[in-house]
Amino acid sequence: MKPVCVLGAGMTGLAAARELEAAGAPVRLFEREDVPGGVCGSLCQAGFTFDATGHLFHASRPETEAYLEDLGLWEKMVRHERRAAVWIDRHQTPYPIQINTWGLAPETRRDCLLGFIRAWAAGGGEPENFRQWVLDRFGEGLAKHFFFPYNEKLYRIGCEDLSLDWVGRYVPRPDLEEVVDGALGLHRGGAGYNAHFHYPREGGIRLLPDTMASRCRSLELGAEVRAIHLGQKWLELGSGERVEYSALILTNGLPWICDLLLDELPKEIAAARKALRWIRVLNVALGVEGEAPTDQHWLYFPDPELPFYRVGFPSNHGRLAPEGCHTVSIEVSMDPGSAEVEKEAPAAEAALADIGLLQPGRIRSRVIQVIDPAYVVYDHYRREALELLLPWLREHHLLPSGRWAEWKYSAMEDAIADGRKSASAVLELQGS
Numbered sequence: 001m002k003p004v005c006v007l008g009a010g011m012t013g014l015a016a017a018r019e020l021e022a023a024g025a026p027v028r029l030f031e032r033e034d035v036p037g038g039v040c041g042s043l044c045q046a047g048f049t050f051d052a053t054g055h056l057f058h059a060s061r062p063e064t065e066a067y068l069e070d071l072g073l074w075e076k077m078v079r080h081e082r083r084a085a086v087w088i089d090r091h092q093t094p095y096p097i098q099i100n101t102w103g104l105a106p107e108t109r110r111d112c113l114l115g116f117i118r119a120w121a122a123g124g125g126e127p128e129n130f131r132q133w134v135l136d137r138f139g140e141g142l143a144k145h146f147f148f149p150y151n152e153k154l155y156r157i158g159c160e161d162l163s164l165d166w167v168g169r170y171v172p173r174p175d176l177e178e179v180v181d182g183a184l185g186l187h188r189g190g191a192g193y194n195a196h197f198h199y200p201r202e203g204g205i206r207l208l209p210d211t212m213a214s215r216c217r218s219l220e221l222g223a224e225v226r227a228i229h230l231g232q233k234w235l236e237l238g239s240g241e242r243v244e245y246s247a248l249i250l251t252n253g254l255p256w257i258c259d260l261l262l263d264e265l266p267k268e269i270a271a272a273r274k275a276l277r278w279i280r281v282l283n284v285a286l287g288v289e290g291e292a293p294t295d296q297h298w299l300y301f302p303d304p305e306l307p308f309y310r311v312g313f314p315s316n317h318g319r320l321a322p323e324g325c326h327t328v329s330i331e332v333s334m335d336p337g338s339a340e341v342e343k344e345a346p347a348a349e350a351a352l353a354d355i356g357l358l359q360p361g362r363i364r365s366r367v368i369q370v371i372d373p374a375y376v377v378y379d380h381y382r383r384e385a386l387e388l389l390l391p392w393l394r395e396h397h398l399l400p401s402g403r404w405a406e407w408k409y410s411a412m413e414d415a416i417a418d419g420r421k422s423a424s425a426v427l428e429l430q431g432s
């Protein structure tokens with residue numbers, strides 16, 4: 001019997017393969033790297049553990065907790081209440097900024113509050129892009145001081161070029177009372193999808209994929225899928241082996257799925273593939289001597305003068321550094337293909353030192369990573385491109401699954417759900 005094949009042993013592929021194995025289906029899981037986990041991995045160096053930037057687990061579905069419990073992972077995770085802040089003009093105020101402007105400079109706070117009140121009074125229209133949506137919901141002050149510069153730094157395009165397809169879950173909407181209370185410093189607890197999170201007590205985030213992989217008999221490491229023949233339903237590995245599949249679940253990025261296909265792509269499919277946009281993230285991960293300069297888990301930096309959009313202090317939520325040391329993760333957004341790493345990494349460190357959050361002389365360990373792809377850009381072409389690409393691939397018995405293959409913004413919890421859902425879809429099709 002031909003196996004179900006799964007490309008990629010990140011969280012999505014591991015979840016899919018485990019599900020298929022449990023149902024007794026023949027399955028082969030191919031991972032090109034020598035370790036499982038994909039972007040949910042951790043590197044160890046000189047006693048420090050570094051994730052690919054902050055990787056914090058949000059369990060919003062009841063079945064997620066049960067899934068991790070079954071793997072013996074839940075008891076190894078610690079719950080943390082989020083400590084995150086926004087840094088503007090050397091002032092720091094808790095995140096989300098829209099209900100916490102009290103920590104900002106008085107003029108900035110006034111701008112934000114007045115702008116919000118005016119937008120609230122205007123009642124809002126029918127925004128067609130992220131720029132209008134922000135102005136309608138949050139007003140000019142919050143737009144100018146946070147939402148515009150932060151999102152333009154991260155996504156590297158104007159806010160008018162971003163669609164609204166991603167905002168619902170990730171950008172909390174406050175009411176007027178919350179915003180006024182927030183300007184006066186009257187706290188009411190966390191808001192948003194990440195008000196608390198779970199993280200392994202030790203071992204870094206790779207504890208999750210490592211544990212899943214240890215229960216996965218079908219995993220083959222160092223096995224890169226080099227080509228796929230849609231018509232004849234086989235794939236070719238780097239070793240030259242050809243594997244015929246009954247179904248193929250793919251978890252790599254959608255553009256690269258298209259590039260693996262040996263069959264000629266219809267014109268509109270090739271055009272849709274070209275329209276997909278994303279950004280890379282340069283992660284400068286540092287192990288530093290001494291106490292962390294802040295107890296925050298991470299800080300957001302909208303200021304266009306600073307090269308980074310976010311800086312995390314991961315050892316504030318896990319045992320990731322030797323006694324008396326801490327870890328820092330500096331995140332810089334970069335266009336795909338640009339080769340600026342050698343310039344950007346030292347510039348990011350220097351800028352962090354300049355605002356007093358890093359002592360360069362105390363750096364003991366450094367890992368520089370480029371995460372590519374890192375974030376899908378939700379521009380106005382994305383939806384149209386997906387409406388062509390995803391059904392076309394499914395018609396050809398391929399199942400794109402997870403953050404990159406479905407070309408979306410999603411988290412580790414979603415990866416587990418996506419992988420399991422794809423496995424169920426295959427099993428249903430095959431009548432098991």
Ligand SMILES: Cc1cc2nc3c(=O)[nH]c(=O)nc-3n(C[C@H](O)[C@H](O)[C@H](O)COP(=O)(O)OP(=O)(O)OC[C@H]3O[C@@H](n4cnc5c(N)ncnc54)[C@H](O)[C@@H]3O)c2cc1C
Pocket residue numbers: 007008009010011012013030031032033036037038039040052053054055056057058223224225226251252253281371373374375401402403404410411412413415
């Ligand atoms: C900067 C950043 C920060 C994030 N922070 C968080 C967070 O705090 N919390 C959270 O929940 N989520 C976070 N995420 C999202 C989370 O990492 C992803 O949702 C999840 O890890 C995606 O898993 P995946 O298996 O779909 O993809 P991946 O992890 O990318 O796995 C795909 C796998 O496919 C393999 N592969 C690719 N091509 C081939 C090939 N040709 N042959 C064989 N193997 C191949 C790759 O090596 C990789 O192992 C973050 C993501 C990024 C980029």
